[in-house]
Amino acid sequence: MPPVDYRNFEKVLLKHADHPDSAELDYYLSHGGYEGARKALTQHEPGQVIALVKASNLRGRGGAGFPCGLKWSFVPKSTPKPKYLVVNADESEPGTFKDRIILERDPHQLIEGILIAAWAIQASTAYCYIRGEFVKGYRVMERAIQEAYDRGILGPNVLGTGFRCDLTMHRGAGAYICGEETGLLSSLEGKRGLPKIKPPFPAVEGLFRCPTVVNNVETLANLPHILTRGVDWFKSIGPDKGPGPKLLCVSGHVERPGTYEVPMGINLKDLIFDLCGGIWKGRELKAVIPGGSSAKVLTAAECDVAMDFDSLMAKGTMLGSGGVIVMDDSTDMVDALYNILRFYHHESCGQCTPCREGTGWLEKIVGRIRAGRGRMEDIDLCLDICDMMVGKTICVLADAAAFPCESILRKFRGEFEERVRKGQGFTRKVLTGGPLVQPGAISAHNQERRIEAAHHG
Ligand SMILES: Cc1cc2nc3c(=O)[nH]c(=O)nc-3n(C[C@H](O)[C@H](O)[C@H](O)COP(=O)(O)O)c2cc1C
Ligand code: SF4
Known part of the structure; x- marks a missing residue:
């Protein structure tokens, strides 16, 4: 498919949205x-x-x-x-x-x-x-x-x-x-x-x-x-197998977030770096979730892709709801994943065991990695849990939790390993009475907060 001419695209769905009488x-x-x-x-x-x-x-x-x-x-x-x-x-x-x-x-x-x-x-x-x-x-x-x-x-x-x-x-x-x-x-x-x-x-x-x-x-x-x-x-707008105008909601670390009406098939990089003014504060692009939080993450290197159903599917992710979540190089992927998993655990309706238990376990395990109490084998444990959730439930909420989890763990594994290593070093210091805290004096909650402070320091 030739590149989509998004600059000369005339709005269709939002053509009148900015007019004060558009709802009349x-x-x-x-x-x-x-x-x-x-x-x-x-x-x-x-x-x-x-x-x-x-x-x-x-x-x-x-x-x-x-x-x-x-x-x-x-x-x-x-x-x-x-x-x-x-x-x-x-x-x-x-x-x-x-x-x-x-x-x-x-x-x-x-x-x-x-x-x-x-x-x-x-x-x-x-x-x-x-x-x-x-x-x-x-x-x-x-x-x-x-x-x-x-x-x-x-x-x-x-x-x-x-x-x-x-x-x-x-x-x-x-x-x-x-x-x-x-x-x-x-x-x-x-x-x-x-x-x-x-x-x-x-x-x-x-x-x-x-x-x-x-x-x-x-x-x-x-x-x-x-x-x-x-x-x-x-059918003249974008790819033949799924054409038309498309609303894309861009949020996160771009200069101009918002809802953009574009021709289906616009390149993700054109959307981010041209229409949305690029990554904010002059930082670098790190990752994008292209279709709402249920979609698999793309690394910066994978973002040269047409925003349409089949092109994103070929990259292993999906257009989904058109929610483009942009993350810059300051984003902590452990925090980002934990945030996503908390949501899915909270929203699981609880009917299916793989979803009810799986979302809970993922939140818990990624949560402990985040808090510096993780083990190296926790990463593969999470991947196993994801595997047990996909395609095994009444609806696809379980898949929607597993997709971002599995892709973030695989593509940013190093960050999770680093967090585990840092946590292990910290635990050693605690056990040997190192300088960070007085071991006998900490509650679990305080310990978590101090571990976080130690990481950020
Ligand atoms: C957990 C979950 C949440 C969903 N939320 C929405 C939603 O908020 N809005 C929506 O239109 N479709 C949502 N869907 C998709 C709908 O199930 C359904 O596919 C869609 O409404 C069909 O409309 P369409 O064929 O016009 O896309 C959701 C699906 C799942 C599994
Ligand atoms: S997969 Fe759907 S139906 Fe099953 S527990 Fe999760 S939200 Fe409920």
């Missing part, structure tokens, strides 16, 4: 709003919309990158059960903050995408499951939904076509696992947000045991543009 229905309508939905509902049969989206090669932007049209095609056509469309607006992956911009600044773009998807799968009821902390996004969406009902865009007679579509917001209560689609559906049903074994996949048996499509906010926001500008236009 009148503003949206005056810029061609709801023409995509009108076209879908008046000029295409539902099956044709599915075929169109399949042909566009739009892949899901929520994490897994599953082809959108293909997912829709799994919904049974003839069934007495109602069908549901569920919007995943949980945005819970660490390092990810893209969907909130659409929710807060361009809600009608999302509602239009919902109408197109609902028509394609013939769902008359849609729910938008929004992260509880997104108070502003929730209020903006509620207002936009009311506007859409008032003007006949939602409700019993969408755009005068006779198609019914109702849309209800549902707020989450702050669990990462409720971003996982089956956990989300459990939560939406009023139960604890526990993931379910697949198959059956939600498209066949989802919400209230009825066929359900779960799509991410950004995925749906692409639909109006595919309908109005066409499949060829969409």
Whole structure:
């Protein structure tokens, strides 16, 4: 694939996001709003919309990158059960903050995408499951939904076509696992947000045991543009097997962090060193997690890579949720990994033993390495635990914890070994009454703090 011309790329999803009226229905309508939905509902049969989206090669932007049209095609056509469309607006992956911009600044773009998807799968009821902390996004969406009902865009007679579509917001209560689609559906049903074994996949048996499509906010926001500008236009942006505009959230040690809309396939180095102004304080790049904290880490030497599903997969990592976490050469990878592992242990729902115990053990063992109480064999022990977690659980949260752990341990092993060695030296000093502390006088907590101070000193 030739290099992507990101400098001349005209924004699509965030084109209007900076305008003060971008959330208003009148503003949206005056810029061609709801023409995509009108076209879908008046000029295409539902099956044709599915075929169109399949042909566009739009892949899901929520994490897994599953082809959108293909997912829709799994919904049974003839069934007495109602069908549901569920919007995943949980945005819970660490390092990810893209969907909130659409929710807060361009809600009608999302509602239009919902109408197109609902028509394609013939769902008359849609729910938008929004992260509880997104108070502003929730209020903006509620207002936009009311506007859409008032003007006949939602409700019993969408755009005068006779198609019914109702849309209800549902707020989450702050669990990462409720971003996982089956956990989300459990939560939406009023139960604890526990993931379910697949198959059956939600498209066949989802919400209230009825066929359900779960799509991410950004995925749906692409639909109006595919309908109005066409499949060829969409496929002209980036790689053929997963094209389109892409929102990338850059956080960490860059001069200009933020959400960037870029053509799929932009080189990671161009993103960091050109668009984001390079590494802050004139420091050096050390590592990047390219797709939210669940993705495997890339070393600085591996960052010459196109940001698209297949190129990142070929490098052993993933585009995931598009959360690009940049770390400079001052980053302590033992601390960074410990921070990630604490999160996954806290968020494991506890149903599966490899996940419940594995995330706990990883946190504990990396924690003791960090505190200077680790053993050299702990590193391989962690790698063994990771191996026992991947692919062995109900949902992929276990994999999401194991991937960054395994890759950071392998690629930055020296830092972990160094921390173990330093800790062993310190323990010897303590045992022999060395100068750092009075051995008899320390509690475990103080010991940890002093060890840390000794390392930093
Ligand atoms: C632990 C976990 C958390 C997830 N969190 C989110 C999330 O916050 N938002 C999201 O859209 N997808 C999330 N996903 C992915 C969803 O399960 C699902 O694949 C996605 O919503 C499908 O939409 P798409 O096909 O449009 O990408 C998560 C997956 C896992 C395993
Ligand atoms: S993998 Fe973890 S989060 Fe997912 S269902 Fe099992 S215990 Fe719960």
